[in-house]
Amino acid sequence: MPNREAKFKIVLLAIPFFAPVLNAQSVTPSSPAMKQQSSNVSRVPDLTGPWAVPGGSPSLDPDDPRGARPEQLPMTPWAIERMKGVRPPFGAHATFEAVNDPVQKYCDPPGVTRLYLYPWNFSLVQGPGVVYILYEFMGFWRPVALGREHPKDPDLTWMGDSIGKYEGDTFVVDTIGFNDKTWIDQVGHPHSDQLHLIERFRRVNPDSLEVSLTFDDPKAYPKPFTVKRTFKRSMAPMEETVCSLTEMQSFDDEVMKTTTTQTPRK
Amino acid sequence: MKSSLFVAFCLAAGFLQFVGTVSAHHGVSGYDMDKVITVSGTVTSFDWSNPHCLVHIDVKDSKGENKDWIIELAAPTIMKRNGWSKDSMKPGDAVVAETHPARNGATTGLSGAATTLLKFVVNGHALPSQSQ
Numbered sequence: 001m002p003n004r005e006a007k008f009k010i011v012l013l014a015i016p017f018f019a020p021v022l023n024a025q026s027v028t029p030s031s032p033a034m035k036q037q038s039s040n041v042s043r044v045p046d047l048t049g050p051w052a053v054p055g056g057s058p059s060l061d062p063d064d065p066r067g068a069r070p071e072q073l074p075m076t077p078w079a080i081e082r083m084k085g086v087r088p089p090f091g092a093h094a095t096f097e098a099v100n101d102p103v104q105k106y107c108d109p110p111g112v113t114r115l116y117l118y119p120w121n122f123s124l125v126q127g128p129g130v131v132y133i134l135y136e137f138m139g140f141w142r143p144v145a146l147g148r149e150h151p152k153d154p155d156l157t158w159m160g161d162s163i164g165k166y167e168g169d170t171f172v173v174d175t176i177g178f179n180d181k182t183w184i185d186q187v188g189h190p191h192s193d194q195l196h197l198i199e200r201f202r203r204v205n206p207d208s209l210e211v212s213l214t215f216d217d218p219k220a221y222p223k224p225f226t227v228k229r230t231f232k233r234s235m236a237p238m239e240e241t242v243c244s245l246t247e248m249q250s251f252d253d254e255v256m257k258t259t260t261t262q263t264p265r266k
Numbered sequence: 267m268k269s270s271l272f273v274a275f276c277l278a279a280g281f282l283q284f285v286g287t288v289s290a291h292h293g294v295s296g297y298d299m300d301k302v303i304t305v306s307g308t309v310t311s312f313d314w315s316n317p318h319c320l321v322h323i324d325v326k327d328s329k330g331e332n333k334d335w336i337i338e339l340a341a342p343t344i345m346k347r348n349g350w351s352k353d354s355m356k357p358g359d360a361v362v363a364e365t366h367p368a369r370n371g372a373t374t375g376l377s378g379a380a381t382t383l384l385k386f387v388v389n390g391h392a393l394p395s396q397s398q
Contacts, residue, residue: 094293094295118291136343243316244316247317256296258372
């Protein structure tokens with residue numbers, strides 16, 4: 001219905017700016033799709049946020065959050081070979097100006113899971129039939145469709161194809177169709193185009209959101225693994241945080257090239 | 267205005283742990299995070315822009331020569347959340363700043379990142395700072 005869509009667009013545009021004052025614990029399903037998929041609950045959780053990303057844990061290896069031993073995460077030979085070519089900005093193999101991180105060098109999209117590691121906020125906008133996840137870093141956003149299945153042969157994209165459903169107080173997002181151009185974390189753990197990512201969002205108290213990430217990628221990792229992160233609700237509105245190649249180049253010339261010369265990892 | 271460079275250092279076991287928790291988009295391996303020095307001088311520019319805010323400080327070294335120090339801070343969004351603004355300082359201001367110096371001896375330093383903001387005193391007034 002055009003009126004409903006128009007109203008939703010207005011809300012979508014407004015929420016990042018007013019989200020800090022939206023403190024409700026739940027919202028009422030407002031579309032047939034949402035009502036159908038949440039038939040076992042009368043209300044769905046309000047996951048709006050914005051949610052602040054804590055610093056200090058650049059690795060998504062559940063046993064090595066600081067990336068002190070990036071190779072300890074069990075990987076397939078394909079992933080081990082891929083990892084050898086990585087020169088990341090964080091973790092035990094961190095390097096400075098020799099970095100080949102595609103985000104830092106080219107402002108490439110960081111991919112879904114790295115967006116939970118940069119120190120900027122994110123918000124969820126729970127609309128009828130779709131939930132939008134808005135990331136402050138680089139202004140990325142992704143739609144999570146409610147009430148449909150994945151395409152049989154999805155296009156491979158930076159953010160993949162996401163579908164979602166509510167399971168009680170948890171919002172479960174299922175994503176496939178990733179390209180393999182991104183790292184899963186800041187220490188350079190790779191993933192393939194076979195990655196199947198499950199995100200589970202749950203508000204553990206009024207001011208905290210727990211996000212569980214399950215990676216199932218048989219081409220890169222012999223076994224699925226799960227890592228959890230908890231995010232605090234932020235009172236700061238989401239703002240512009242862009243990655244501009246001209247600004248990055250200027251910073252590179254002014255600071256990076258003069259600050260250090262470190263031998264790249266062999 | 268007389269300026270000077272003071273070098274102090276902090277070596278503590280806690281700092282080694284602290285290193286792993288500080289993050290800038292490019293990492294911090296170019297800086298000696300075990301050491302904090304203090305530079306003082308005159309602000310020549312304050313760039314409030316991505317990816318990191320930068321302060322240029324004209325600092326007189328021990329030989330009496332003026333050096334251009336570049337102090338790196340966090341991105342504007344994060345600095346704003348720490349209570350800074352584009353007007354926190356301007357050219358001509360007297361500044362005393364703590365910073366983690368470059369490992370290679372260049373006159374650059376890191377004073378602000380996602381989870382830390384070292385002490386900055388501008389014209390005698392301390393700006394908001396935070397530690398891990």
